[in-house]
Amino acid sequence: MSPPRKRKASSPAPLIEPGRRESLRSRLLEGYDRQKRDLPWRRTRDPYAIWLSEVMLQQTQVSTVIPYWERFLQRFPTVEALAAAPLEDVLAGWRGLGYYSRARNLHRAAQEVVARFGGRLPSTAAELLTLPGFGRYTAGAVASIAFGEPAPLVDGNVARVLSRLFEVEGAPGDRAREARLWELATGLVHGERPGDFNQALMEHGATVCRPENPLCLLCPVREECLAYRHGRVEELPPAKVRAAPKRMTLAVAVWSHEGRLLLARRAEKGLFGGLWELPAAEVEDDTPDPASAAKLAEALGADVTVQGHLGTVRRQLTHRALSLRLLRVTGRKHPTHAPSFRELRWCTPDEASSLGMSTAMHKALEAALNAGALRE
Structure with a gap:
């Protein structure tokens, strides 16, 4: 008797039915x-x-990015030019865009592109992922759009489009949901014009399949959309729960000497990392002046005395409600280096305005000058 024949294993069902794909x-x-x-x-x-x-x-919104992109390219027209520039010049060119770690990583990656790849950006997502600041999305975007590699990408717009088209459950950040979205993006990107297809997904999410008031009647893939078919467009994906911004108060030293103000550059990491500022130290909302002076003295490594107040600047950041308390200060010595900062400089207002400084601190500098910071 012959042994029973083994059943041939069936092929797994395709992630996306070919005709629909x-x-x-x-x-x-x-x-x-x-x-x-x-x-x-x-x-x-x-x-x-x-x-x-x-x-x-x-x-960052497209309308905000356009003029920054154009100015940045004029100032740093090539990877080599960006790599050779001092970091403070790069940060100055970035001022107002926020999320300054992007600029620091951009600069570091440019230096690695020059050192490791002869100034030519690598053409595959796998190689791009070895560079600072390149996550899975950025690597997929550059590899597909610039080099035509069928590399997937998922950003907020793409996640929303795919969630609705394929009725993907789960809240933003859920591991199973994110894995499913990347699987779907991978299954769709292979084919002609992968870079244009990735841009089509992002464009569709930005202009038609919007978070609120989506334009379903104008949607070219409405008939393929499971969320539309089942009346779930408004509920997919569920809104991301955002934590309330953390309150943060900084005592800011406005220290003038012979027509110049003391400026300090922060360490590379953390809030406003690598940027210039009027020297600041974190305090509580109700910290009295002597205690604020002690905090500033510790940061500067020099005695500090508060002479008066020049106002408060408030800025709303993505994750922080920031209060900058401007304190006119002085001391017996005029410091030129400090334990808590990478560098100190005594600058005229014009010199200070050319430094890489956050928008919040630039507003603080303007407010201090308007309040008479340079009047001895």
Whole structure:
């Protein structure tokens, strides 16, 4: 008696049914070709310029990014120019965009591109991931858009589109949900024009499949959308629960001497890392002046006396409600180095304005000068 034949293992079902996959790809690309926004980084094939746009667009609106992108490229037109520039010049060019770790990583990555790749940005997502500041999204975006590699990407817009098209459950940040979204993005990107397809997904999320008031009647893939079919567009994906911004108060030393103000550059890490500021130390809201002076003295390594108040500047950051208490201070010695800062300088207002400084601290400097900080 012959042994029973083993059943041939069946192939796993495809993640996306082939006919649906091709329909989604073709309709999204057709919609992109017909109605895409005319953005300046879409008119270039320069991988460096495309990379820069992707970094700037993280956490920042397109309308804000456009003038920064254009000015930054004028100032640092190539990877080599960016790599050779002092970090403080790069941070100065970034001022106002926020999330300054992006600029620091951009600078470090440019230096590695020059040192390791001869000034040419690597063309694969795997190689790009070895550079500072390149996560899975940025590597996929640059590899696909600049080099045509079928590398997937998932950002907020893409996550929303895929969540609705495929009725993906789970809150933003949920591991199983994120894995599913990346699987879907990987399954869709393979085919013609992977870079344009990735941009089509992002464009669709930004202009049609919006978080609120999505334009379903204008959607080219409405018939393929499970959330639309089941009346769940408004509930997918669920809103991300955001923590209330943390209150933070800084005592800011406004120290003048012979027409100059004391400026300090922070350590590379942390809030406003690597940026210049009027020297500051974190305090409680109700910290009295002598205790604030002691905090500033510890940071500067020099005796500090508070002479008066020059006002308070308040700024709302993404994760912090920031209060900058401007204290006119003086001391017996005029410090030139300090334990808590990378560098100190005594600067005229014009010199100070050219330094890499956060928008919050720039407003504090303006307020201090308007309040008579340089009047002896």
